Amino acid sequence: MNNNNNMVEVDARGLMPPHPLAKILEAVAVLPPGAELRARTDWRPIHLLAQLEQRGFTAVTEEQPDASFITRIRR
Amino acid sequence: MRTAPATPANGPSIALPLAFVLTGLAALCAGVVWLVLQPGLLSTYHYNQDVIAVTHLFVLGWICTIIMGAMYQLVPVALETHLYSNKLGCAQFVFHLVGVAGMVWAFRARKMAALAHYASVFAFGVILFVYNMARTLRRTPRWNITASAVAASLFWISMAVTAGLSIAAAKCDYDPALALAPPAWIAAILRGLQSFGVYVAHFGAIRTMHAHAHLGGAGFFIMLIVGVSYKLVPMFTLSEVQSRARAVGSIILLNIGLAGSFLAILRHSPLESPFACVIVAALALYGWELAAILRARKRRALDWGVKYFLTAVALLLPVSALSLVLCWSGLPQNTFTGQLENLYGFLALIGVVTFAILGMLYKIVPFLVWFGQYSRLIGRVPVPSLPDLYSARLQSLGYRAFLIGLAATSEGILLSNETGVRIGCGFLALAVSTMALNVAGMLSHFFKPALPPAFKTSTPLKTA
Numbered sequence: 001m002n003n004n005n006n007m008v009e010v011d012a013r014g015l016m017p018p019h020p021l022a023k024i025l026e027a028v029a030v031l032p033p034g035a036e037l038r039a040r041t042d043w044r045p046i047h048l049l050a051q052l053e054q055r056g057f058t059a060v061t062e063e064q065p066d067a068s069f070i071t072r073i074r075r
Numbered sequence: 076m077r078t079a080p081a082t083p084a085n086g087p088s089i090a091l092p093l094a095f096v097l098t099g100l101a102a103l104c105a106g107v108v109w110l111v112l113q114p115g116l117l118s119t120y121h122y123n124q125d126v127i128a129v130t131h132l133f134v135l136g137w138i139c140t141i142i143m144g145a146m147y148q149l150v151p152v153a154l155e156t157h158l159y160s161n162k163l164g165c166a167q168f169v170f171h172l173v174g175v176a177g178m179v180w181a182f183r184a185r186k187m188a189a190l191a192h193y194a195s196v197f198a199f200g201v202i203l204f205v206y207n208m209a210r211t212l213r214r215t216p217r218w219n220i221t222a223s224a225v226a227a228s229l230f231w232i233s234m235a236v237t238a239g240l241s242i243a244a245a246k247c248d249y250d251p252a253l254a255l256a257p258p259a260w261i262a263a264i265l266r267g268l269q270s271f272g273v274y275v276a277h278f279g280a281i282r283t284m285h286a287h288a289h290l291g292g293a294g295f296f297i298m299l300i301v302g303v304s305y306k307l308v309p310m311f312t313l314s315e316v317q318s319r320a321r322a323v324g325s326i327i328l329l330n331i332g333l334a335g336s337f338l339a340i341l342r343h344s345p346l347e348s349p350f351a352c353v354i355v356a357a358l359a360l361y362g363w364e365l366a367a368i369l370r371a372r373k374r375r376a377l378d379w380g381v382k383y384f385l386t387a388v389a390l391l392l393p394v395s396a397l398s399l400v401l402c403w404s405g406l407p408q409n410t411f412t413g414q415l416e417n418l419y420g421f422l423a424l425i426g427v428v429t430f431a432i433l434g435m436l437y438k439i440v441p442f443l444v445w446f447g448q449y450s451r452l453i454g455r456v457p458v459p460s461l462p463d464l465y466s467a468r469l470q471s472l473g474y475r476a477f478l479i480g481l482a483a484t485s486e487g488i489l490l491s492n493e494t495g496v497r498i499g500c501g502f503l504a505l506a507v508s509t510m511a512l513n514v515a516g517m518l519s520h521f522f523k524p525a526l527p528p529a530f531k532t533s534t535p536l537k538t539a
Contacts, residue, residue, distance in 0.1 A: 015313075016313060016374065017310060017442065022450075042310075043155070044155035046155060046157070051451065054451065063217075
């Protein structure tokens, strides 16, 4: 996990389900107020989005040219 | 502590796939016990009502139920979208349950009129399922190999159900109903069904049944195993599809072979063997690509779920060889050939499809339980990982028992030996018991979650 000012980056690629979900949700739990978390995954995180919504976060997922996905998460 | 399966707002349903999975497992247990009690169903060759009843218990009650439930869980994940309608899925579950239970009973009790009614209930459920999946497919942000295979499988299950209803229509007696002088429009429908039944009957009962089984077995089950594994095997072994052309080629060839084989079987055409070769070529391409995916994997150790699945795929080899032998026009029609047909059906449905499903269930059920019970607690309290939810020793025992059961039952079928079949099915029952025990252990987490003691006694968690 990389922290840079108000940006927290989590690389959850190369992990078997449900480890990417767990890794991102653990990072989200300690996300400072006002910060954004950028999570990189191999697949579109369908299950994550519902969990984030339940916890009061907003998230936008974008596919990258290398076929991975970046999800930007904010409180 | 909340114990019911949790489903976040707008999130994927946990209860729907679990309902299908548990129903399917109950049917598998019943089917295996049935074979242990009546091994003659496999050790001798005959198309009686008991054979057809137990076959439909396995095919519809176990395999179809599980695959439909798994699709409600996996297709949205594989296609990166949400299920079109959870409510439609729940409605389908009711039609499916009533239809399948009624069909198996009606086959066994030889109640053909009731069979047609229950088959119609089941078919209505399939219509709901196909519609739900088709609308889900339309939402997929990008069309891929798996989406193509899912679309094809929806077409083939529709064809299989239509063929099954046609067989039922051909067996029904419409004269008593027509003698009651029903309203003109009902009489027209009955006469239409009667004419259609006569048309279907001219193909011959056995050929029609083989064509119907072929549509369901290869068209729905094998198509899905092939298509979905292009997504799931890379996901579970940390790899990627190595040759898209090979993967696409396998799906195209499988579809061509299926269409050609269906017509060739129905019309008793000499093209039966060439089209069977096309299907085998498709499976060879699939095996080639799967081997390449596995060679490129980053996760060297394979877990038991993947081992079950890959062993099932390897069993496509003897099944393919048997299919080529059985569609050879010069094959003598004798008792041994009949046993080879039994062996083919047994190895395809139990060896390949059932073993593959058991492997995938070791991925699906733990995830459903973990997601339903623990995902909302991540970051707040230590939660168990997936392997903590089941026993690897039971998985290992189940794997060995299943292989011994397959071998012993196959030998019993070939030798027409009732005792051999009973012993083999006993081992299969042991394997199924290990799965049932593991599933029971996983489900127990809904009632006794594995959480730190302090958290267990706290008040229910409030979500943000």
